[in-house]
Amino acid sequence: MILLHAFHAEWLKRKRSSASALVIAGSLFTPAIVAVVRLIHYKGLPAIYAADSFWPKLWRASWESMAVFFLPLGAMLATSLITQIEFRSNAWKQVHTLPVSTAVIFLSKLAVIVVMLVQFLLLFNAGIYVSAMLPSLLVPGVPHPKGSFFSLPLLRENALYFAAALPIVAAQYLMALRSNNVLVPIGVGFMAWVGALAAVSSNFATWWPYSYTTIHYLRDTPKGAHFAAYTSLHWAAVGSFLLLSAVSYGLFVTKTDRG
Amino acid sequence: MIVETANIHHRFGHHDVLGGVSMQVPAGSIYGFLGPNGAGKTTTLRLILGLLKPQRGEVSIFGKRFDRHRIGILKNVGSMIESPSLYDHLTAAENLRVLQLIHRCPESRIQEVLELVGLGDTGRKRAKQFSLGMRQRLGIAAALLHRPSLLILDEPTNGLDPNGIIEIRNLLIELNRGHGCTILVSSHLLTEIEKIATHVGILGRGELLFQGTIEKLRRHRQQVLSVRVSTSDNAAALQTITQHGIEARLDEGEIVLPALTGERIAALNRRLTMRNLDVYEIRTVRHDLESMFLNLVSE
Numbered sequence: 001m002i003l004l005h006a007f008h009a010e011w012l013k014r015k016r017s018s019a020s021a022l023v024i025a026g027s028l029f030t031p032a033i034v035a036v037v038r039l040i041h042y043k044g045l046p047a048i049y050a051a052d053s054f055w056p057k058l059w060r061a062s063w064e065s066m067a068v069f070f071l072p073l074g075a076m077l078a079t080s081l082i083t084q085i086e087f088r089s090n091a092w093k094q095v096h097t098l099p100v101s102t103a104v105i106f107l108s109k110l111a112v113i114v115v116m117l118v119q120f121l122l123l124f125n126a127g128i129y130v131s132a133m134l135p136s137l138l139v140p141g142v143p144h145p146k147g148s149f150f151s152l153p154l155l156r157e158n159a160l161y162f163a164a165a166l167p168i169v170a171a172q173y174l175m176a177l178r179s180n181n182v183l184v185p186i187g188v189g190f191m192a193w194v195g196a197l198a199a200v201s202s203n204f205a206t207w208w209p210y211s212y213t214t215i216h217y218l219r220d221t222p223k224g225a226h227f228a229a230y231t232s233l234h235w236a237a238v239g240s241f242l243l244l245s246a247v248s249y250g251l252f253v254t255k256t257d258r259g
Numbered sequence: 260m261i262v263e264t265a266n267i268h269h270r271f272g273h274h275d276v277l278g279g280v281s282m283q284v285p286a287g288s289i290y291g292f293l294g295p296n297g298a299g300k301t302t303t304l305r306l307i308l309g310l311l312k313p314q315r316g317e318v319s320i321f322g323k324r325f326d327r328h329r330i331g332i333l334k335n336v337g338s339m340i341e342s343p344s345l346y347d348h349l350t351a352a353e354n355l356r357v358l359q360l361i362h363r364c365p366e367s368r369i370q371e372v373l374e375l376v377g378l379g380d381t382g383r384k385r386a387k388q389f390s391l392g393m394r395q396r397l398g399i400a401a402a403l404l405h406r407p408s409l410l411i412l413d414e415p416t417n418g419l420d421p422n423g424i425i426e427i428r429n430l431l432i433e434l435n436r437g438h439g440c441t442i443l444v445s446s447h448l449l450t451e452i453e454k455i456a457t458h459v460g461i462l463g464r465g466e467l468l469f470q471g472t473i474e475k476l477r478r479h480r481q482q483v484l485s486v487r488v489s490t491s492d493n494a495a496a497l498q499t500i501t502q503h504g505i506e507a508r509l510d511e512g513e514i515v516l517p518a519l520t521g522e523r524i525a526a527l528n529r530r531l532t533m534r535n536l537d538v539y540e541i542r543t544v545r546h547d548l549e550s551m552f553l554n555l556v557s558e
Contacts, residue, residue: 008360012349013349016348016349089345092344094344095344096308096309097333097340099330100330100361101330257310257311258310
């Protein structure tokens with residue numbers, strides 16, 4: 001029960017925060033670009049909208065930038081910014097003098113970040129749907145897209161991307177809890193993401209949690225054919241998340257200076 | 260005792276900040292925790308609240324060991340250490356709502372404490388737009404939200420204007436007398452503490468140099484240190500005084516004598532007037548609390 005109240009309190013802290021704005025902007029950016037580009041180049045739309053593969057193609061196209069860029073960077077930035085609220089507000093000392101256990105403090109904040117990740121994916125899905133429907137509503141002659149958005153394996157795909165992003169959340173959470181300077185987790189996270197981009201051409205990337213969302217996207221493409229046999233990616237992601245979270249909690253609970 | 264520390268030590272690196280502080284805060288008191296900047300007041304308060312782990316010694320609150328009953332103890336403790344902890348992107352009410360959700364006190368209490376500290380009409384204004392004084396008041400409101408029986412405040416009047424200082428002082432007195440709240444308040448200003456405290460602890464160089472009631476401190480103050488005399492001819496008066504075996508000297512246009520009894524002061528006055536010297540003033544100089552405080556911490 002106290003965990004629920006603590007979660008509610010943490011959820012309130014993210015109101016009007018830059019992390020909340022980032023979740024909205026990051027999740028809707030690609031769909032917005034897709035919609036704008038289609039509205040500008042509307043002449044070829046009737047053929048595209050009449051194709052049987054309309055939804056799978058839009059889904060893949062939208063996920064390309066999301067899997068490689070927005071999802072890992074969004075998870076990295078949102079986690080760092082949410083955690084840094086306490087440092088920026090000089091509030092760790094207040095948090096640690098509340099009548100709750102250290103585990104509740106740790107878990108409630110992590111839970112808020114995880115829920116924000118879900119929110120990010122939900123908004124992105126809604127954005128894809130709206131980006132598809134807008135041209136058919138606004139441009140005369142563009143038919144309603146063939147097939148249904150809901151025929152896509154939405155739940156499975158979102159769950160797999162969600163799992164693939166979890167290690168980034170855990171790693172960033174660990175760093176952000178340790179450093180009172182927001183630039184440290186963001187800087188290290190950015191370098192880790194660049195390292196992931198460099199690593200995806202080889203199988204070493206499977207050892208690098210920052211590359212999991214990219215691998216998940218690439219393995220159905222010729223570029224990522226070498227990952228096709230790597231079926232335990234999401235278990236590795238969940239395992240890394242749990243391991244990093246456990247290390248993070250261990251460091252958090254043994255901290256001698258609490259604000 | 261509501262708060263009791265037993266020989267707590269703390270060191271940052273190779274620097275000893277606290278060298279065995281045994282503080283005792285009685286129930287129902289306003290305990291003024293005095294000391295110059297850097298004396299270790301904030302470190303002591305952070306140790307009491309568990310924000311730092313004692314390297315040696317023990318902290319007990321409400322008669323229970325803090326390390327063993329942390330959550331139960333914190334349910335009845337309100338605190339503000341150094342600057343207030345505020346979420347700048349939230350309003351005053353939202354800042355308190357975050358805490359109210361944890362303390363599970365009635366939601367109506369938020370407006371109540373905001374009114375109490377004079378922030379009842381801040382509405383949708385965010386904390387980042389607050390002045391230093393308003394931030395301080397909101398920090399105090401946060402500490403009071405759940406009606407704690409022990410309030411620990413570190414320099415709560417920092418940044419407040421004279422009117423604000425008086426209001427906070429009256430608020431603390433009201434909380435103590437009207438609601439029985441024990442208050443541990445730190446300050447480097449003796450004059451401020453003197454006006455509200457029932458008990459005082461003076462910390463200097465990481466050690467508790469004085470601890471006791473404010474009356475004990477005042478009794479010390481009542482001791483006469485010297486007598487100062489001003490006459491129409493101080494040189495002649497000085498000669499008369501020394502002829503009668505009293506050590507005296509001239510200082511800033513006055514004659515300074517050691518402490519004398521009332522009878523001896525009256526006899527001295529008679530002697531001076533018999534010598535046709537006009538006596539303008541005879542006054543006793545007592546312990547000034549400020550100088551006493553400075554003496555304690557600089558010894």
